Amino acid sequence: TKTIREALEEVIPKKQAQLAALKARHSQSVLGDVKVEHVIGGMRGLKAMLWDASVLDPLEGIRFHGLSIPDCQKQLTAAPGGKEIIAESMLWLLLTGQVPTEAETRQLSRELAEKGDLPKHVIDLIDSLPTTLHPMTQLGMGVAALNHDSKFAAAYEEGIKKSEYWTHTLDDCINLIARLPALAARIYRNVYKPGQEIPAINKDIDLVGNYVNMLGFGANHDLTEYLRLYIAIHGDHEGGNASAHTAHLVGSTLADPYLSYSAALYALAGPLHGLANQEVLRWQLDMQKELGNNITHEKIKESLWKTLKSGRVVPGYGHGVLRNPDPRFVALQEFCLTRPDLLADPVIQLVKQTSEVAPDVLKEHGKTKNPYPNVDAASGCVLYHYGLTEFKYYTVIFGVSRALGALTQLVWARALGLPLERPKSLSLEAIEKLVEGQ
Ligand code: AMX
Numbered sequence: 001t002k003t004i005r006e007a008l009e010e011v012i013p014k015k016q017a018q019l020a021a022l023k024a025r026h027s028q029s030v031l032g033d034v035k036v037e038h039v040i041g042g043m044r045g046l047k048a049m050l051w052d053a054s055v056l057d058p059l060e061g062i063r064f065h066g067l068s069i070p071d072c073q074k075q076l077t078a079a080p081g082g083k084e085i086i087a088e089s090m091l092w093l094l095l096t097g098q099v100p101t102e103a104e105t106r107q108l109s110r111e112l113a114e115k116g117d118l119p120k121h122v123i124d125l126i127d128s129l130p131t132t133l134h135p136m137t138q139l140g141m142g143v144a145a146l147n148h149d150s151k152f153a154a155a156y157e158e159g160i161k162k163s164e165y166w167t168h169t170l171d172d173c174i175n176l177i178a179r180l181p182a183l184a185a186r187i188y189r190n191v192y193k194p195g196q197e198i199p200a201i202n203k204d205i206d207l208v209g210n211y212v213n214m215l216g217f218g219a220n221h222d223l224t225e226y227l228r229l230y231i232a233i234h235g236d237h238e239g240g241n242a243s244a245h246t247a248h249l250v251g252s253t254l255a256d257p258y259l260s261y262s263a264a265l266y267a268l269a270g271p272l273h274g275l276a277n278q279e280v281l282r283w284q285l286d287m288q289k290e291l292g293n294n295i296t297h298e299k300i301k302e303s304l305w306k307t308l309k310s311g312r313v314v315p316g317y318g319h320g321v322l323r324n325p326d327p328r329f330v331a332l333q334e335f336c337l338t339r340p341d342l343l344a345d346p347v348i349q350l351v352k353q354t355s356e357v358a359p360d361v362l363k364e365h366g367k368t369k370n371p372y373p374n375v376d377a378a379s380g381c382v383l384y385h386y387g388l389t390e391f392k393y394y395t396v397i398f399g400v401s402r403a404l405g406a407l408t409q410l411v412w413a414r415a416l417g418l419p420l421e422r423p424k425s426l427s428l429e430a431i432e433k434l435v436e437g438q
Pocket of ligand 1: 274276308312313314317320376
């Protein structure tokens with residue numbers, strides 16, 4: 001059985017050769033035009049980043065090294081006694097481009113469990129924070145403080161060759177992914193369930209199994225399975241989204257993976273990005289309160305218009321790239337459809353009914369380019385059903401997940417020797433001058 005490092009040692013030289021050939025033959029080939037709308041429109045659609053592990057098609061959604069979410073559900077290893085994809089098999093796929101064997105997956109689970117304990121200074125730091133500090137702020141602080149033990153930063157200070165950057169980056173990325181559950185669970189316990197003892201990491205189970213145990217929900221097999229699926233399918237969503245892009249940008253300065261991912265988490269904490277999953281549930285529960293019993297499509301329609309007319313966005317709908325319902329939303333909805341207790345839950349029914357009404361309302365409203373639900377429209381209501389009711393915490397779970405993709409790409413950026421990112425900016429006057437007479 002290969003370790004993840006051995007698997008990477010095999011694929012890295014091939015990818016390096018592929019990149020070298022592309023550079024030699026096509027450095028000056030054109031991929032598209034840069035228009036004024038790109039410069040003033042958040043760079044939507046501008047092809048300007050290398051990101052190998054996942055590609056987002058506007059119509060069919062995300063693929064991880066070519067595999068769709070249903071493909072991954074068929075091919076990637078589940079936990080013993082479970083059915084859903086686990087984080088380790090997704091991480092292996094993202095990092096190596098290969099579907100791991102069951103033995104490889106289990107070995108990676110063990111490696112992560114063995115490295116999962118938090119150092120004392122991080123425990124002390126997190127325990128010292130006010131419980132009123134947003135859990136995402138705490139997560140970013142804890143991740144940054146983990147850089148105390150960064151192998152990359154230590155090796156860089158000693159002086160290493162560029163060709164060795166990736167191996168130390170990999171050490172840090174694996175350590176960080178391993179420690180995120182203990183960190184995220186500690187934040188949850190401090191803020192919402194103070195005074196309870198957090199169970200130790202079980203070396204024989206998977207990353208998310210341990211995370212759910214440490215959160216205090218270990219006895220709930222369905223929640224554990226849901227979070228396995230949730231964390232696997234939120235793992236990567238191309239490189240241009242704000243959190244992935246932030247990790248990539250900060251990493252390009254050779255700041256270590258802890259600092260790079262800490263910065264990424266603060267991008268994820270924005271309401272137009274990861275914070276949306278906290279917003280969606282709050283908004284749906286308010287809608288439920290407002291509409292009372294016997295909720296009809298007509299009543300939901302009125303409520304949606306009320307949100308829109310008050311100048312707010314409908315949370316959980318729309319996307320920067322997608323132009324169809326998000327397949328991650330579909331996968332989470334399907335999880336609900338196989339479980340009668342979930343199907344009977346009024347909040348889950350309301351989320352489903354809203355997804356049947358909102359696209360037409362948003363089309364009529366006429367602004368958003370994508371009137372369909374994104375993943376956040378569904379993700380929180382299942383957590384709520386299972387008793388994880390603290391919405392402010394939901395983005396933290398997203399942050400645990402997104403590490404899989406963002407950190408994968410840091411390993412690859414260093415393995416491929418990608419340079420400091422530094423696009424050219426222009427003043428308004430400079431743009432006007434350049435386009436005059438065109
Ligand atoms: N409700 C109402 N209006 C919306 C809308 C929605 N759900 N989504 C987009 N619009 C509006 C925009 O505000 C914009 O209006 P403006 O021209 O007055 O500024 C217009 O439609 C065009 O926007 P767009 O090009 O379709 O979207 P975008 O790429 O600029 O933004 C996103 C994408 C996700 C930020 C946006 O759709 C949104 O705000 N959605 C609600 C929040 C949300 O669900 N975020 C989660 C995204 C997924 C994630 O990161 N977790």
